[in-house]
Amino acid sequence: MPASAPEVPALPVTFRPTRTRFVLLTVGAVMFVVITAVALLLENLSAGERSSFVFTAVLFLGVLTLLSRPKVVADTSGVSVVNITRTRRLEWAEILRVNLRPGDPWVFLDLSDGTSLPVLGIQPGIAKQHAIRDARALRALSESRGSSDAH
Incomplete structure (x- = not known):
């Protein structure tokens, strides 16, 4: 994703692949x-x-x-990642980076414990520009709310 300065959305916000x-x-x-x-x-x-x-x-x-269940719900205290069968709650400080590289099937979160979490709620499948916009917004939220404060 190119490094542009996306607008930080108001919280709470839900990201999901609506077309899919x-x-x-x-x-x-x-x-x-x-x-x-x-x-x-x-x-x-x-x-x-x-x-x-x-x-x-x-x-x-x-x-x-x-x-069709996957989504990401961001609020003031953190992010809930709802994938197909699992839901994981993360504090903002746990998210180091939001990644959506060319060819990735969905966003990945690099976490402070050294792992990476797939985020199926933001996937470029049939709405690539929508997914890129959502990934940039989630990255902006992460950078403004957590990782820069924690590290």
């Missing part, structure tokens, strides 16, 4: 409706077979809903 989320939830809902309609329209299916169709539709919708 919209696509996943729309596809999940459409798949649920289509599979359920097929189960109800096929006359030769038993009740058990119909229920397995509906169960499969619910399973697809559940997986796509889970994949």
Whole structure:
């Protein structure tokens, strides 16, 4: 990411891949409706077979809903990183750097314990400019609220 001086957003702020989320939830809902309609329209299916169709539709919708979950919530005390199955709360001082390099699938946070945390809530997938803007805003917040004070 080029080093420009992005505007520091007002807190609290939530970053999420809105286009990706919209696509996943729309596809999940459409798949649920289509599979359920097929189960109800096929006359030769038993009740058990119909229920397995509906169960499969619910399973697809559940997986796509889970994949649409990632987000980052920043407030005055720190950042909550919500990835697919885990949520991690970080204090501002724990975040040393916000990285989104060319080719990265999402933002990575370099942390004070020497580890790196993937942040799936900011991903360039189908909205690259939106992700770059969000990554710059999160970097500006991190630099203004924590890492420069802690180190």
